[in-house]
Amino acid sequence: MNSCFSSCFRSAHMGPMRSDLPPRDVAALVMAIVVSLFAVGTAAAATVTVVATTEDLASLTREVGGDRVKVDAIARGYQDPHFVEPKPSYILRLQRADVLVVVGRDLEAGWLPPLLQQSRNARIQPGARGYLDASLTADILEISTGQITRAMGDVHPLGNPHYWLDPANGRRIAQAIVRKLTEISPGDTAYFNERYGDFDRRLTEAEKRWDSMMAPLEGLKVVTFHRSWPNFAERFGLDVIGYVEPRPGIPPSAAHTRELVQEMRRQDVRLILVEPYFDLRTPDAVARESGARVLVMSPSVGGLSEVTDYFKLFDYNLNLIASADEVAKGE
């Protein structure tokens, strides 16, 4: 646009018009060109630029925003969202964003604040109109009310931040995104609402499918690596009886692993659910000792290559559990 601006300006001054037009008209012409350029600029910016901190939030934004939004995620699905490096390249993306959607509950506390501070973007600072904390309207589990200390590990005092793993929360997040997009781009309200309606309908259908898949497994006992799955377990009737980590964020220890194996044998636990960013050595050892199977789950959209959107997130994980349980029963 800059180069066009200067070349237009030059033609107004040096072209054949120069001798014919009085200076006032030239000035008016230049003004008209400038105004029209700005008009083109705003028309082109009609899509809302959204940056989401995770691919789950990006996928939900895509569902309701359609082609009226341009969405970009910071953390990849196969990356531990607690530990993202605040790379300067993210600053450039945040600088251009109209809306920032965050998971909240301190999940991004280790890396988002310095990025936001350097983004030079007042629109998306906490409390500003373009800042959306998706957890505010979601159903959050494990909110601490008593005294907590870091002796408990890397606990999240504001509740478990892995709440997107319940489709009901996915629906709530999508609603919050629709409200935010409507606020930013009121002209597209009908479009966003229609997209939400469609998303809601498809999610309801999918939930029926997932429920019938999981109904025979009601109460299935599992062990998970990290405390990432409380919402998922509650929604789909899994019973998480223990964790490979002795405490959240603390690497496995020999004593805890021994106790875990005993407990798994006692309760006949057949499945260990692990996120793709954890080392498989300890889970594999636990599996060998206890006779269970390790399943590499996708805790986020993009966690594994076939999990490309919010629906496939549940399709993949639930299929994995259901088929592994069948194999275990067959043995």
Next chain:
Amino acid sequence: MCASLVRPLILVSSFVVLASIEPAQAQSQDSQAIREELNRLRREFETLREQYTERLGALEARLVALEGAPRAAPGQPPPTATPLAELVAPVPPGAAGAGGPQGSLPVYGNVSALSKIFNPDVAVIGDFLGAAGGNPMQPAFELRESETSLQAIVDPYARADFFFAVSPEGIDIEEGYITFPALPGGLLMKAGRLRSAFGKVNTTHTHGLPWADRPLVTRNLLGGEDGISDAGVSVARLLPNPWIFLEATAEVYRGQSELFRSYERRDLTYVGHVRGYQDITESSNLELGASLAYGHNDAGPSATTRILGIDGTFRYRPLRRAMYQRLLARTELAWSRRSELGGLNAFGAYLATDYQFARRWFAGVRYDYSGRATQPGSKDNGTSWLVTYWPSEFNQIRGQYRRTNYAEGQTANELLLQFLFSIGAHGAHAF
């Protein structure tokens, strides 16, 4: 119990409805404002709802605990093989019903406990250093600082950060500044006492370094432990271009630091820094920077010091294994020129790598070389080998073997042992 909870809920919801009608009548034109107000109230209501659900959950858990205990006692066989509490605990530690204190905090004086939420984040970082081995140039033991940080958002336009260093020499403000993150023109401004943006190591607090000490070039040419830090103003701007991340920083300081000396008010110190950053792949990236510092020095009112610095950093951290593996290779070069005595030139540099080879283990090596700012021809060099163990991200134990060859011909072999530990909420570090 439920009925007593339902009544306040109804009251609250009717209040929400009434409150949302009031402004609606007042500003019937401005539907945007109403929508915002409604959203705000909806959020408040959600929070209230959450709090009630929590309280309800906690009370129910207590009820179950109270009723459950005596019921099992008569007639029942004693419970066999008590399951491991840690493995089967249905309630996470600290959550409602886990036995911790519940309900709102007690109120002291007139101010409610709610006012505490505006307190800044407070953290203390202890830095304990033990040294063994002979070093004719330094004391056998270096007692170090504990850093206290107070950080908070001031208002919608600014945030503030204070870092107090308490050391045997006393209390010192290491940094204390206000940041305006979103000024017109894409500027980020800091004002106060700052570690200046010269290179990489100068901006980093001691506890953020991958070593127990600072490189020789910092000690000989760049102001030692405190570095170039002074009271002043810093303005940084991104330089938009289609290729890479580019940021320019311009700073003006009062001119009183380890390195610079001001004789008159106009004897200011100027620091400029440009850095470029580019992702090579999603796992690796390269950062290059150039810095310039200029100001009057302690040799006399007309003497000046000018330092040119170049820094380069390569990082590798595979995203899927981010917790277990990373590599950082960094070099910084500095050319110092003092104007007195016809010009005193000195050059210094370090080259270092730090490699994480397991979740809790890091190994590193650093080569140091540096002239001395006021003694041309005197050159020191050294090599350090490091191992760092992280029990957690709040706790680091570091061993460093350092061999230094001083210009006087003496050699020092030292073993440094550092304990770094952090309590409280320390703000995230910049990249």
